[in-house]
Amino acid sequence: MPQKRGSSSGLALPRFVSLKADRVNLRSGPGTEYPTIWVFNRAGLPVEVLNEFESWRQIRDAEGSTGWVLYSMLSGRRTALVLPWELKKGKAPPQTPLRSDDRANARPVAFVEAGVIANISRCDGRWCLVVIGNYRGYIEQNKLWGVYEGEVIN
Numbered sequence: 117m118p119q120k121r122g123s124s125s126g127l128a129l130p131r132f133v134s135l136k137a138d139r140v141n142l143r144s145g146p147g148t149e150y151p152t153i154w155v156f157n158r159a160g161l162p163v164e165v166l167n168e169f170e171s172w173r174q175i176r177d178a179e180g181s182t183g184w185v186l187y188s189m190l191s192g193r194r195t196a197l198v199l200p201w202e203l204k205k206g207k208a209p210p211q212t213p214l215r216s217d218d219r220a221n222a223r224p225v226a227f228v229e230a231g232v233i234a235n236i237s238r239c240d241g242r243w244c245l246v247v248i249g250n251y252r253g254y255i256e257q258n259k260l261w262g263v264y265e266g267e268v269i270n
Contacts, residue, residue: 122168125187129168132262133175135161136191142183146172153183160233162195162262178261194269196244196262198255199230214253218243226251234260239269 167174213224234246
């Protein structure tokens, strides 16, 4: 099945990227004449590119908010949020193990809170090798937002 390609970049749509800067304006349309509807303050945050128009990219975040950002504010570096759908206002974030190997019974090297950004090294479609702070280990791919189901990343 042919994959859709961006009209400006020629890259696959949709695709995951990350925010390059600590301050990124999300606009209601592809241009500075459109109002800012949100300001992201988290470099490395994964976002999904849905569409392209010249130097603008329409993105969606983990909460489903969409808008337009300048492509220069985005990085091809792959990151993912751990269990963002588990975050509940007023409750402590749940944790999941970061494992020493790509097996469910492998020794945990750390416990990671939902909402943490993981830097993706590689994914095999079921497990991803990630780096979070000083920790390196494996987490199930279905616990990450920023990687497609079954996606392989080398």
